Amino acid sequence: MKRLSGLKIALCQMPVLPGRPDLNTAYIIKEIRAAAAANADIVVFPEMCVTGYLLGDLFENEAFIREAADRNEEIRRAAKGLTAIWGNITIDRDKTGEDGRLRKYNTALIANNGEWIGRTTKTLQPKYRIFDDERHFYSRRQFYNETVWRGGHEGTEISDLMQPFTIPTRVGELSVGVILCEDMWHGDYPVNPTRMLKDNGAEIVFNLSASPWTWQKNRKRHQVVSDLLSECRVPFVYINNTGEQNTGKNLVVFDGSSAVYDSRGNIVFEIPPYSEGTKEYVFSADAPKQPIQAEDAAQLFMALAYGLKKFFNLLPPPRRRAIVGLSGGIDSAAVLLLLVYVLGKENVRAVYMPSRFSSRKSEDIAAAIARGVGLDLEKRPIEPIIAAVSAVTGTTEDSPGFENIQARARMEILAALAQDTGGMFSANWNKVEAAFGYGTLYGDMAGFAAPLGDLVKREVYQLADFMNRRIFGGEIIPEECFTRAPTAELKDGQTDPFDYGNLNRRGYHDELVRAFTEFRRDPEWVLRKYEDDSLEREFMLEPGTLARLFPTAREFVKDLERCWRMFHSSYFKRVQSVPLIITSKRAFGTDLREAMLPAYFTEEFTRLKRKILAGKGKKNRIVIYGGSFNPPGRHHRRFARYLRKYFDTVIIYPCGPRPDKPSANILPLANRLVLVKKGLSGIKGARLDFYDLENGFYTPTYLLDEKYRKKYPEAEIWHAVGSDVLLGGGHGASEVHTWHQGAEIWQNLNFFVIERPGFELAPEDMPPSSELHRIPGIYGSGTMIRERIYRGEDISGLTLKSVREYIYNFSLFGK
DSSP states (O other): OGGGTTOEEEEEEOBOOTTOHHHHHHHHHHHHHHHHHTTOSEEEOOTTTTTOSOOGGGGGOHHHHHHHHHHHHHHHHHOOSSEEEEEEEEEEEEEEOTTSSEEEEEEEEEEETTEEEEEEEOSSOOOSTTOOHHHHOOOHHHHHHIIIIITTOTTOOGGGGOOOEEEEETTEEEEEEEEEGGGGOGGGSSOOHHHHHHHTTOSEEEEEEOOOOOTTHHHHHHHHHHHHHHHHOOOEEEEEOEEEEEOSSEEEEEEOOOEEEOTTSOEEEEOOTTOOEEEEEEOSOOOOOOOOOOOHHHHHHHHHHHHHHHHHHTSOGGGOOEEEEOOSSHHHHHHHHHHHHHHOGGGEEEEEOOOTTOOHHHHHHHHHHHHHTTOOEEEOOOHHHHHHHHHHHOOOTTSTTHHHHHHHHHHHHHHHHHHHHTOEEOOOOOHHHHHHTOSOTTTTTOSSOBTTTTOOHHHHHHHHHHIIIIISOSOSSOHHHHHSOOOOOSSTTOOOSSOOOOSSSOOHHHHHHHHHHTSOOOHHHHHHHHHTTOHHHHHTOOTTHHHHHOSSHHHHHHHHHHHHHHHHHTHHHHHTSOOEEOOSSSOSBTTBOOOOOOOOOOHHHHHHHHHHHHHTTOOEEEEEEEEOOSSOOHHHHHHHHHHHTTOSEEEEEEOOOOTTOGGGGSSOHHHHHHHHHHHHTTOTTEEEOOHHHHHTOOOOHHHHHHHHHHHSTTEEEEEEEEGGGTTTGGGTOSSGGGSTTHHHHHHHSEEEEEOOTTOOOOGGGSOSSEEEEOOTTOOOOHHHHHHHHHTTOOOTTTSOHHHHHHHHHTTTTOO
16 A cells, blocks of 8 residues: 555545436536535546436436436546546447347546546446346457457457556546446456456556445455455455345345455445435545444334335425334334334324224234334224125135235224324334245235335344433333234234244244245255255254244144245235335346246255155155046047156046046946056056945045045045146135035045146145145047047047057947
């Protein structure tokens, strides 16, 4: 750093306003003039500080883009008496990008004393999480490929395009390298821009960033820069913006935390997070400093409070008010304290909305919390709304929709109060509830935003505890709120069906949600870790947690399958829900791009499941493959062989006479018995049970299940069914529900489900214990065979020869 001793730089940790190049440009020019008055050599601003970074497809609006690019000239003219470095769009009016639109670059621009020094474009463009630079911008790597391979400049290296700029300063002319944000996170890319700049003579490197805050992001950045500079040995300046931007579904907080590093990667100067404005630093032989690092809960609180403040600042002052439905639970308590801190108690209302299921304890806790922050608790019972809606719809207390009526009744009250007040009401759900759909669409999932939407339950407790201790200075949220079992109180004795974490330990379902979202794990990975007894260690759970929650392997697997199905089936709620503030490594919304797809279990998962359950004393897995098989086709044989991959034994069970299935009654039972023997004998691992055909009897599914459970008491009994009989099961309207004891069958039997074309299932149509399979290459049906015989068409591709000969010899299924 001796070469730079005396160099004075001004770091503008700028609160960028997305979509407002006019206001941002005015701010930049003001700070340039202030830095010049302070005799700074260089003033540096963040990446994309003129337009903002997260603008969605506004970057496709050419009028906006042209105006934003033209602002660069205003800034250049203002750069008098020093060098200014800033980030903005530049355009090439004569070329198009790979999207066929006006070519745009994410650019760092450098001007000195009103004249251009140069510009440099971003080399490494992220395309993960909320970042989608390549959707809009042409990178240096693309430009290099175009220059070399299309321009005939073979022999040119990309490093030849990475040149530092010569800038006049009080310590003499400096060779200055400039990179943009992702360029320093080079570990997953084939090039290292900082290394190339250093090799080309850079004496200092500036990184212009638009880098959102997420949990432990700064810790990782410090490590990345330290590793980078241990290789490159060059002083390094990191400048990041503050403010809040959004993707429509996610509110994204930028914390600044700009810093100066010496050539060994040690921090010598750092701007506190969320501090807005310009700070000056003069290079000297400063001793390294420890990075600013608050406790996790403090960082979480600062990010949420700052994000909420910026959100409300976008609204006109009369609308900067909030209403919180206060239930007596930890989630609504934490949201209330956050909003009181951000808006002041005079702009917040707390509303308690009891029903017949609400406990006195909940009301007492809610009242204590409201009193603690200086609010009166408004009591608005929901029973009249429940009664009115139930009367109109005929919904009874034991109906599935009764709980949702209560949640939506509360939303109606909050929405009406918010409209009368001119403010907004909060959504108080957390990440675990969002992941598993444990909330009511247009009910408790409604609101202006979900402040806790990216926090698992343990983090909610930590946040609430921090606000008690450090922000409000007392037990505003009572101890009982931390220790009572979470409950929605939508029916008697209800508690949440998840193992949440708390202040003292991590919760299994908290960590399962983090695995599914933040680390992109799947049930196969979870099951593998369960098999080798490392899951508790991976999730950092207390020893014995899994044994406490799931005494048997079957219970563990059943819960894992339940959670994976809920995770997928609840996407339709998440996609319609309110925005949330990103705090984690991966948040619901734009940050985690989901599609409406059913839960899928890989074949390896099924194999592991079978192995694990067998290892826990399960002697056998038996599947009952029932049907009329009238006549048996090649597709039946292929299906039976497919079942054998997943089961120890396949029981082929041709049904007896069925009044509800005419196809089973077309032929005499004796003919059907012969056909099944000819068509389905000799399949390894499969055996035929002719009880119905031999006795002229039809055994209902529930009795068939009971029969085999008694015969094989230690085996798992499964039933192979087509998806057509399950369609509508999510609301009790499937064919299965019409069977004798259909509701009990749906709830308690194990189903191996084959998806049939035209009968694709919604996730909620899957029974609680079921596996969905899509089998390629299996073509045909009994109906198809009968129709071809009736029309005199060839069936050789659909049946075995012995079956065909028997059919033709006895003139079966003919006219």
